[in-house]
Amino acid sequence: MTRRSTLRTARNQPQQPRSRATVSVILEAAIRVLEQDGWDALTTSRVAEVAGVSVGTLYQYFAHREAIVEALQNRELERASEMLERLLKSPEPKSDRELARAVVEALFGLYKAAPALHRVLAVDGLRLAPPETVVAFDARSVGLVKAFLTVASARLRPMSLEAAAFVIYQSVRASMLAYFLESPAGVNDDVIVDELTELTVRYLTT
Amino acid sequence: MTRRSTLRTARNQPQQPRSRATVSVILEAAIRVLEQDGWDALTTSRVAEVAGVSVGTLYQYFAHREAIVEALQNRELERASEMLERLLKSPEPKSDRELARAVVEALFGLYKAAPALHRVLAVDGLRLAPPETVVAFDARSVGLVKAFLTVASARLRPMSLEAAAFVIYQSVRASMLAYFLESPAGVNDDVIVDELTELTVRYLTT
Amino acid sequence: MTRRSTLRTARNQPQQPRSRATVSVILEAAIRVLEQDGWDALTTSRVAEVAGVSVGTLYQYFAHREAIVEALQNRELERASEMLERLLKSPEPKSDRELARAVVEALFGLYKAAPALHRVLAVDGLRLAPPETVVAFDARSVGLVKAFLTVASARLRPMSLEAAAFVIYQSVRASMLAYFLESPAGVNDDVIVDELTELTVRYLTT
Amino acid sequence: MTRRSTLRTARNQPQQPRSRATVSVILEAAIRVLEQDGWDALTTSRVAEVAGVSVGTLYQYFAHREAIVEALQNRELERASEMLERLLKSPEPKSDRELARAVVEALFGLYKAAPALHRVLAVDGLRLAPPETVVAFDARSVGLVKAFLTVASARLRPMSLEAAAFVIYQSVRASMLAYFLESPAGVNDDVIVDELTELTVRYLTT
DNA sequence: AATGAATGAGAATTCATTCAT
């Protein structure tokens, strides 16, 4: 399967500042379109218009429509990964419950900042061009969780670390996302954080 | 937002057998297209072709493209609901763990039977026309779970039943789906069922 | 090299009369556009407009833009082939010079009837989609000429029939075409026919 | 039809050596693109890239895209003209057949050296911007041939020199080109040269 | 002179939907 290259990099030199700026403008525009009008409004011309550049310019930086979403995805996945890594590898000693809560809260913050974006990344991103990207990111996150579980295994219940990491990662992520998407009755910000913390602690520790 | 009515036939009017059959043929065709070629191939003419009817006929039964997906969704959601209801209201006494496992296994069966369909319903369905439908179904499922938790609350840890029902429902559903979509290394059918059972029991009981 | 199919045939049945008519209307429109505004004006929307149908309809019958030119090509090549075949296999006895003149005149008639079309077919057709088509047609025409030369070889000078057929075919065709395209000073309809007849007779006979 | 001027630099103004060099670099790049990737790849940015200059620079020397092809055409036409002139006006006495062969061989050499280029010039050049250019060149070549025929008329058959010059020029040129483009079965380098020589001699002399 | 980012008109193509038969 030949995969089209996605970012159009200037032939060689370290991207000019102007270029960088334009790429940014376009991505921000894409987010705005997404947040305001949803996935189906994310047409190349709409994004260009909102970004205040011409379609041509957009295509100077993104090989095709999907490349825009891909770029957004990568940016966001990167942020989430970093957050996870930072917290899980933090040297400050915390109780397991404190750590679980910290992770849940950090994720909460990420999603709350741009719920529509995450909705799209989770929902549409999954069906988009490179399913590998999402799978790979999930694998990477699960890997981080698993690494942590391995270190902490003494304090945990006996279990398949692979599976446990996978399950807790998916559970927390999906519940959080669904919370933002569905605003379920009887659940609020505090409660969801509490419950997901509880879920994590109870599922993993003895 | 005015919502277009979706099925052409009046809700209650006893539908002709031929009509019923045609509707069925179309829905099965849609599933086949979905399973074989994915969401983007689900065009009205493709579905009509596979169903062996003309586009015109298709439009005789479905007001618009989205109505087809909606109908698929409803059918599948109905099945899932029934399953959940049957198990949770079953008179046979089971241990909590047995019941949890029974539900997890039933869900597993449902997904395994038509993974592509569920993928589409979960992933694409969510972004499709009537987000209410999904939300409504989720609400209904969560409601069933909550009803059960209420009855069983004596044996459970103290908690917000609303939130707990929401969290456990989303967690099990998402983990299962992700399992089928991503085939994570180190996890297999048995393990995923075991772990989700464990998750459920640990999260809810003392 | 996978070659896209070009004509969109109605699934099975012998094309409806309406369909046939529409195809014709589109091809005629294409010729008109070509004759009036040249190759670069031959856009799908222009052709559709001139044909009085919508772009959608055009695409119902032609898989892509090139398919239209291909169809024109085939039609015209067919005509030329038939003409050549009819004349060369004609039972009426003619002198070699009479036969040569008959062929040259027939070709002259073909080109004169739609010079712009032939210009495009010769000039643009060559660079278009299926170079094979043109080459194949040339090969077929050369084949017809060669077959004739073989039969008549007793009356001809000794030579490579392959090469002679190729050379005389290309020479007559190109000179005729150039005559229409360039309207060279000092040459008129009668003279060009005379000279190409002369060329043929002198080149082939003793 | 107002015709845009094509070269940026004033016709006679002594061009700077650097300018000359840049023009050359661009033309060579254009040929390389043409030979390697064909007509459709001949975009201004592609040519600039291969030439190692910026599009801006390209436009400094060529008023528009077509001007590049025009320039190529002129260069090549110039060469062909010179060749023809040199041979036809050569003082060394040769038999008619020897002369005919010399011209055919020279033309053969020209085409063989860069078949793709000549293909493009013949096929695409014709449809490009200045049809006058090609017509004018053809007229000039035909003029050279005619001048020669006039001088040699004593040894030739009686005929319209205009027409004969036109016909023989087009015939030899087209057959040669088609030979390179179509690689017809049963014809090789030697044979094609022989036959075109034969064609010329037989057509023109008694 | 050179650069190359930006422009935007315009081209091909798709597909949900309608409606005359």
Add this chain to the structure above:
DNA sequence: AATGAATGAATTCTCATTCAT
């Protein structure tokens, strides 16, 4: 009821050309 030809708005993407730096 069924058919399927016709519609045309909408979308993606290209590329010749300009112009501020």
